[in-house]
Amino acid sequence: MTPLLKVEGLSKFYGQRIGCSNISFDLYAGEVMGIVGESGSGKSTLLNCLAGHLTPDTGAVRFDTRTDGLRDTVTMSEPERRMLSRTDWAFVHQHPRDGLRMNVSAGGNVGERLMAVGSRHYGQIREAATDWLGRVEINEDRIDDRPTAFSGGMQQRLQIARNLVTGPRLVFMDEPTGGLDVSVQARLLDLLRGLVREMGLSAIIVTHDLAVVRLLADRLMVMKDGHVVETGLTDQVLDDPQHAYSQLLVSSVLQV
Amino acid sequence: MTEYNFAYLDEQTKRMIRRAILKGLAIPGYQVPFASREMPMPYGWGTGGVQVSAAVLIPDDTFKVIDQGADDTTNAVSIRRFFEKTAGVAVTEATRQATVIQTRHRIPEEALTENQILVYQVPIPEPLRFLEPSEVETRKMHSLEEYGLMHVKLYEDISKHGAIATAYAYPVKVEGRYVMDPSPIPKFDNPKLEMAAIQIFGAGREQRIYALPPYTQVVSLDFDDYPFEASKADHACDVCGAEDSYLDELIVDDKGGRLFMCSDTDFCSSRRREGHVGAQGIPYGEDAA
Ligand SMILES: Nc1ncnc2c1ncn2[C@@H]1O[C@H](COP(=O)(O)OP(=O)(O)O)[C@@H](O)[C@H]1O
Numbered sequence A: 001m002t003p004l005l006k007v008e009g010l011s012k013f014y015g016q017r018i019g020c021s022n023i024s025f026d027l028y029a030g031e032v033m034g035i036v037g038e039s040g041s042g043k044s045t046l047l048n049c050l051a052g053h054l055t056p057d058t059g060a061v062r063f064d065t066r067t068d069g070l071r072d073t074v075t076m077s078e079p080e081r082r083m084l085s086r087t088d089w090a091f092v093h094q095h096p097r098d099g100l101r102m103n104v105s106a107g108g109n110v111g112e113r114l115m116a117v118g119s120r121h122y123g124q125i126r127e128a129a130t131d132w133l134g135r136v137e138i139n140e141d142r143i144d145d146r147p148t149a150f151s152g153g154m155q156q157r158l159q160i161a162r163n164l165v166t167g168p169r170l171v172f173m174d175e176p177t178g179g180l181d182v183s184v185q186a187r188l189l190d191l192l193r194g195l196v197r198e199m200g201l202s203a204i205i206v207t208h209d210l211a212v213v214r215l216l217a218d219r220l221m222v223m224k225d226g227h228v229v230e231t232g233l234t235d236q237v238l239d240d241p242q243h244a245y246s247q248l249l250v251s252s253v254l255q256v
Numbered sequence B: 001m002t003e004y005n006f007a008y009l010d011e012q013t014k015r016m017i018r019r020a021i022l023k024g025l026a027i028p029g030y031q032v033p034f035a036s037r038e039m040p041m042p043y044g045w046g047t048g049g050v051q052v053s054a055a056v057l058i059p060d061d062t063f064k065v066i067d068q069g070a071d072d073t074t075n076a077v078s079i080r081r082f083f084e085k086t087a088g089v090a091v092t093e094a095t096r097q098a099t100v101i102q103t104r105h106r107i108p109e110e111a112l113t114e115n116q117i118l119v120y121q122v123p124i125p126e127p128l129r130f131l132e133p134s135e136v137e138t139r140k141m142h143s144l145e146e147y148g149l150m151h152v153k154l155y156e157d158i159s160k161h162g163a164i165a166t167a168y169a170y171p172v173k174v175e176g177r178y179v180m181d182p183s184p185i186p187k188f189d190n191p192k193l194e195m196a197a198i199q200i201f202g203a204g205r206e207q208r209i210y211a212l213p214p215y216t217q218v219v220s221l222d223f224d225d226y227p228f229e230a231s232k233a234d235h236a237c238d239v240c241g242a243e244d245s246y247l248d249e250l251i252v253d254d255k256g257g258r259l260f261m262c263s264d265t266d267f268c269s270s271r272r273r274e275g276h277v278g279a280q281g282i283p284y285g286e287d288a289a
């Protein structure tokens, strides 16, 4: 079986400093992979390289494209990469304002990706937006409100709806529960878990919160100082960590 | 009087502007950057249009300037005088007689011909600016034809107002490629953008020129279930009786009395000269306006 994403020897440096180094892994369709590690371990750098927001210094990121099979997204043309970004990929930012248009209504935010791929029927766009607001538990009477009028948790749910409305084949998430209160986090996690199951999402989720990956991820990659120190099934890594750093991480000695 | 080069600008500057115009004509709807010059008038007066006019005028031209359809506003009169002085060209108020027409906010009602050039004064050339403030990003969106955002704007319109409320500067797609802001003309004028004359758009402060060659396909953006409509006031001109012209609404007294009148003054007075009279028909020659 062809993996959905095949990462080989990926490295990114910021001058002399390591962002992430020599990362390789495969992700198969329907899998959710968690990337954990303390702050500064290179999780976001890696994710942004995978999603085409950063250009890695070495390595390949091969994505199973609909038409041509595995293609290296690092070397493909920018138009092709941007096309993937608005069709097959989705990116959920830690801060909703980085992933939303704050001066556009909730409905417009959800509808944008549909319009970007050619939807030209207002009624249908509106219907899809209404449906998706419901799925992320935002009351449909908020459809014409701007996200500025929403709480942090609602904004994050709106960002998720906006990303999932076109049924992306691969979702990148960077600390999706990061900036939220604990009680709000729990609700969002529940919602994400429901969506992942229901849609059979393939996703890569970066987080420093082990509760997030415990609930959402099939597999884990533990990062430290830009390197992957351990990989495995989520339960395996969390319940029986092999690497000394993973053991520290799991035993909550490292509270990040 | 100070000695100017013909049409004020020096020949080198005019050549630079002409190159931008030719590039604009070669890539219809594409915004060509150009090094806008200081003109002896404020930006709001259409220095972009003035520079384009200066670059295209030749001594044999007959020049007309309209502002909201009228030849007699301060802005129109000043620009007309400017080229009368600096280029010594003939000027006219008659659309048919003009070879170069500079306009702000209107397209003349009378169909233009292949022998004419229509020059627009443009305040904001970038149709994507409303939702995407970054110039780098908007240029990229144009080059990659990422125009979903234009429909987000129309979507917002419908969700707020129940219809596409954008009445001016209504965005269009040119030859199936570039999305273009037709400048703040009423959307009533949009269908006229497909015409026989050359159209050139100049934005002075923003330093952009773009153009439509004759008979270029220009399609107003819309939704399948909210199709574009070139709407105007549902009324005939009270002065000349025209039913198919764009109308201004005037308050004529303090009792709420209203009058609808062609915004294209040359069109209206031509009709009156031909004997047409509207509902509040003021016979030709008896009004002071
Ligand atoms: N834009 C940048 N310029 C320089 N160094 C950076 C930049 N972004 C991240 N880094 C460095 O790269 C390393 C990894 O950072 P990051 O990927 O943000 O980690 P994480 O997401 O795990 O917190 C850190 O040492 C960080 O300081």
Ligand SMILES: [Mg+2]
Pocket: A043, A044, A045
């Ligand atoms: Mg990070």
